[in-house]
Amino acid sequence: MEFSIRGIGIIKEADIKMDGLTVIAGSNNSGKTTVGRALYAVTSAVEDLAEKQQQDQAKAVFYRIRKIVEPFDGWLSRSRFLSRKEEVSDDLISEVIGINHIYNPGKRDYYIDLLFRLCESMEKGSFIELLIDNLRDVVGNSESAIRNEWEDHKEKIQKECLGAREFVESFQQQTKKEFAYKMIEETLAVEFSNQAQSYITVDEGGISKLEFKNSHKEFYEICISENRILEDKSSFTEGYYDRAYFVDDPYIIEDRITPSYLAAPYVDEKHVQIRIMSHRDKMRRMMRVSDVDRGISETIYREQEIQNVMKKIDAIVPGKVSKGVYQSPTGRKLKVENLATGSKVFSIIKKILTSGDLTDKTLLILDEPESHLHPSWINQLAEVIVLLVKECNMTVLLTTHSPNFLLAVDALMRKYEIREKCHFYQTEFEENNQIKYVEKTDCLDNIYADFAASFAEMNALRKKYMNVEE
Known part of the structure; x- marks a missing residue:
């Protein structure tokens, strides 16, 4: 080699x-x-290149999911509290809550599937209905606030979804x-x-x-x-x-x-x-x-x-x-x-x-x-x-x-x-x-000589001053 x-x-x-x-x-x-x-x-x-590539893609998709739902983090936090009591009824909402800000490097394919389902829900506008439904008992008069927030971020979120789909398609073509x-x-x-x-x-x-x-x-x-x-x-x-x-x-x-x-x-x-x-x-x-x-x-x-x-x-x-x-x-x-x-x-x-x-x-x-x-x-x-x-x-x-x-x-x-x-x-x-x-494999003499030069220099100096002292 x-x-x-x-x-x-x-x-x-x-x-x-x-x-x-x-x-x-x-x-x-x-x-x-x-x-x-x-x-x-x-x-x-x-x-471990193949493993690293999969982990990298898992992390990238994970952050895309977090980016899409970011405007609703406050409401999802309330749903997260309910999920601990096993009151969240919709699988998509519970799965989004379940990733809980910490990505699992071994779940690339799962994250891709979740991203596509989330994007489809966002594009159809059904995600907001699912979120409100899961918060029905605690949202009270805030339902209109959630809908207003959706309208404020709708265009941006749907662009994020489009970009996320293109992103996944691009890295699926990425070579080793x-x-x-x-x-x-x-x-x-x-x-x-x-x-x-x-x-x-x-x-x-x-x-x-x-x-x-x-x-x-x-x-x-x-x-x-x-x-x-x-x-x-x-x-x-x-x-x-x-x-x-x-x-x-x-x-x-x-x-x-x-x-x-x-x-x-x-x-x-x-x-x-x-x-x-x-x-x-x-x-x-x-x-x-x-x-x-x-x-x-x-x-x-x-x-x-x-x-x-x-x-x-x-x-x-x-x-x-x-x-x-x-x-x-x-x-x-x-x-x-x-x-x-x-x-x-x-x-x-x-x-x-x-x-x-x-x-x-x-x-x-x-x-x-x-x-x-x-x-x-x-x-x-x-x-x-x-x-x-x-x-x-x-x-x-x-x-x-x-x-x-x-x-x-x-x-x-x-x-x-x-x-x-x-x-x-x-x-x-x-x-x-x-x-x-x-x-210098065949002869190390030059390396030894290089090392010895400094020693010889100081040894000569030492002898010089030893003679002076005598």
Whole structure:
């Protein structure tokens, strides 16, 4: 597999092989995170694509229904009160009341049917009669007020109904590819704060590209101009990975979940209604939920599959995190805020292993995970990562500027005989401060030399002043 980038962030060009463990090394501000962020954005956008499309359409139709009946919310609230006493007689009124401002993502077809019946009732003028009939015992002298309100809003409501019918017809013609493009576009906007393209590419009016392919198939080629996808120049068949996890901050373990209504909204002419969650919010949500009950057979299978990895992690963090609490095997509970930072790193990986749906198409992106670790724990983290590739067949994209971490991965890939699945890249600056990626898989000497240069500089300085002191 190969992931190619042109003109994203500060990256001029990069062709990254993804066949097991891919390591990107380089200095700060050299675009290492950009690769992971771009790959995560596309992968996350098209995860469970058919399900997302149905949920999106359900939400869109739900809000159309709410918009049509909005002028009568006050009267429907009275009917809602009666419905609790089982006095509402008409099915249509009770169904409109029943959706109760909270949509169910699994009810797309039901919402479409309800919308059509509601529109038919509005167009015939029978809805108002049904509403008055249901409020007969409490409406009193307000019947004329309801009729006047109907006359005031009748034309607008019927236009809403016409628009709603056309809307449903339009999204029923929507293709998977169209929906995928809009999901990718918006997820890139969330991950890159509406600035996925490099300023140089944008200034030159150029096109940026994201491509994923193997020797037999191109999965997608996304062309971007002014941070919008050019659908006529792009292609999309499917995403390759089933699930992606992007870990770049151990402190997400202690953050509260961002409510879905605060996540980035997305509504445009392609009707994408889903709230896009950033990679950090998705990780926050995972860290706060309880472990899934998978049943005995599934649990046994999963434990056998990851047992060697879990032994390594348990040696450092024997407990588990759930709902913001770390619980040790002895039952002692500790708020995750009080967990050591290094332990947070291992706890996040452990949570992914126990809660995630891991397959050979799972992508794990770790952005400088060694930053908070002692060298001995860096070595153990490297072993965990190598075992994830060897025994779980996961794909791992790793960025680092630690010579200790690079050396540990270099040694352990040889110990566990996965060298043929490993690829190494170094970032290099070009003109205009743009970055290109150079593969160093066959010889890591240049990467080690780059890391060693800073150490040698300070070591020489130290010796100089030690001589002065003597």
